[in-house]
Amino acid sequence: MRKFGAYPIVVNYNLHTRLRYQHKENDFHRAGRYDEERQLDIKVNTSSDSTIENNLYKQELNEYEQTVCNCLRKIEGNLVGLMVLGLINKKTTVRIVPKSDEELKRCTCALTGPLKYDIQKDGSVARGVGLGDTVILFHPELGDDTLLHELVHAYRYSYNKFHPLNVYYRTEYASYTVTSEEVLAHQIENMYMSQAKRPVTLDYVSQAPAEKKEIYDFLADNYFLLQSLKYFLRHEYLAMLAAHTFTTTDYNPFRDYVALEAEYLEGAVSPTVPELGTPLLPTK
Secondary structure, three states: OEEOOOOOEEEOOOHHHHHHHHHHHHHHHHOOOHHHHHHHHHHHHOOOHHHOHHHOOHHHHHHHHHHHHHHHHHHHOOHHHHHHHHHOOOOOOEEEEEOOHHHHHHOOOOEEEEOOOOOOOOOOOOOOOOOOOEEEEEOHHHOHHHHHHHHHHHHHHHOOOOOOOEEEEEOOOOEEEEEHHHHHHHHHHHHHHHHOOOOEEOOOOOOOEEOHHHHHHHHHOOHHHHHHHHHHHHHOHHHHHHHHHOOOOOOOOOOOHHHHHHHHHOOOOOOOOOOOOOOOOOOO
């Protein structure tokens, strides 16, 4: 278990502890003992494999924690990444724990959620509602850009601001519904990549590589994505800070929002784009 610098971030290799207790968590859930399930999950995510007999997994523990710390140093060395790290609520703790190979096969993604998640009254296994301390399920091969994306979620949870709204958008090939939280994290991730002069991507789902102009045209053609950008510019300090700090970063839709909205409104009936959550229909 390693604390990363002065940030409220702990890298914790607990893979084998998780695997040992997974069946018990599942048993608690099936029996409707949801509070006990959550308490065990908290215990697992705050425990380290270093406590397993004879420190049996010392080598893989050190390799994982060192690799993730290297990822975090890379994020810290990027001004956009440094901004995100510095904004996480220091009264909370972000725990980065390993994703198993089997979990990675099911979904090549990372996952962030609250440590003490809200128990769903319908018995759902969903654990995404809550606030404060967070757990990021992360495999190093997913890369520093993915970890940065998840840290944006952790930041939002740390201030009880993680409140996803559905956002519909379309690409040339398909239509998708994602959440506003993923829109924010993807835009900050793109800014992070642009700051490092690395390729940016069109959208959260397709992850298709694209040039800035193509992405800006795509944003300007999707009403609900524009609504999301406007919402965060008005209500999210991270977006406001990004808009005014990264004036020379090539990709920065928060800085360039006024131009994006103007492009959308050419020929439209409405004089403005309302922020996300406003019950108005698209103007074109």
